[in-house]
Amino acid sequence: MYAQMIKSEATKEDPEKLAAFQARIDADDKIEPKDWMPLGYRKTLVRQIGQHAHSEIVGQLPEGNWVTRAPTLERKAILLAKVQDEAGHGLYLYCAAETLGVSRDELTEDLLSGKMKYSSIFNYPTLTWADMGAVGWLVDGAAIMNQVPLQRTSYGPYARAMVRICKEESFHQRQGYDIMMKMANGTSAQKRMAQDALNRFWYPALMMFGPSDKDSVHSEQSMAWKIKMNTNDELRQKFVDQTVPQAEYLGLTVPDPAVKWNDKTKRYDFSEPDWDEFFDVIKGNGPCNTERLAARNRAWDDGAWVRDGFLAHARKKAARRMAAE
């Protein structure tokens, strides 16, 4: 999940309008930018779509970390294309957020100042090439789990962005799994790398779905608005059920001794991640929070003269056109 811990805004508005709005949502109507919507709905969406967009953008960094060290030309091209897709996802999502009356620059400023968050997963380091496999397999895998239902979310521009994004995410996941296959069937060093990557990314991937439902107090309103389609625990369970057999197929061991098929529930039992670690990362104390935010700030600051230069050029051109007319 690329948007974690989104607090739903309460809403105090005309009860009649609210009821009519809720009726549209219940009838699976899509809400479009020009439609009336409760302020809380708008604010919650801005926060969620913005956080999702920021996650795509910051998410470029852990994988960008390996682009220049990719082992073959083909792997380099695949990885670069993937990171490029993520930039594209960021772009679609910023555009979706803009339909709610907030500009990309405003959202960017809020990311850079630390006011807005991005997914905690991108605060973990990528240490070996196998991490490129693990990220595609687990992180994109978890993202898909969350985003597929969001294709049916009530806000039209968000739902449509999700449709485009989901197609590419499943491609990413397959490519990640393909890297893991190569590693798991490779030399003993490669196998070690693959296992090590799974060890490090397993719990952070489970955290991507957000805190346990019993501690997640903000979900109800979002579920009613169909901004959130499933509970955190539902999605996490689904992810575990899908991923454990995939790990077995690779000949890798999920780093949780409690993982066991439960014949009664027909699901896997598993251990909860360390939620203290999760809240630490959210608060800014993850292994890479400082670097990630610094990297985004540096890119933005270093690019200021470029953005200003293009703007100055556009103004000159417009002035010349005016003068010629």
Place this chain on the structure above:
Amino acid sequence: MTPQDLFQYLLRLGDNTLVLGHRTSEWCGTGPVLEEDIALANTALDLIGQTQMWLGYAGEVESEGRSADDLAMLRDVWDFRNVLLVEQPNGDFGQTMMRQFLFDLWHDLMLANLQKSADPRIAEIAEKASKEVRYHLERSTDTVVGLGDGSPESHRRMQAALNLLWPYVGELFVPDDIDAAAVAAGIGPDPAGIGAQYRNLADEVMARATLAIPSDPFAHKGGKSGFRHTEHLGHMLTEMQWLQRAYPGATW
């Protein structure tokens, strides 16, 4: 043209795209604006794809069983045949795009000629690549003009980039024995012949960009022949080749 000469000729084409593609990929996710990130990645992807074609063919011509990846990942500095221009560091965005423009302009002219090559494989690759490079050139031209004729600061930075990189342009047009063999076999153009056309087009773009090409005609060389690369290339290869060197024989 002997197979050895043809091999060298193809290495030059493939190493140019390999090295510039790699340099461009170093930007990954850190561009000045999202659209530029996407465009930089596009350029890098095109160049990597062209590298696979050029070096793949080079390996066939050499017929010692080396793949494009072997050639990219397992040669050391002195065996690289790219011009010095493309191995220059990225610097700021302006320097990167100035380097891109100075290369694209040559690349576009070169590929137009190579499409008429007597070697059908070269003609085929050149045709495919030229469609991509036409777009690269359009974009780098717009960037050089936009930032050259932009704000005072962007103008200053673009002029500095041009001053820094112009001495690496001349190498593109200095012919040697391998070029002569390519001309004789109808495989490729005379580099010197492209030079005049290049200069005219560059003058035109720089005039629109309000930038001045340095008057000193001095040109560094040594990349294309492999005699003397700059110090930058070794560091780039250290990073690019690390995994293949550290885990020899592994499949990825």
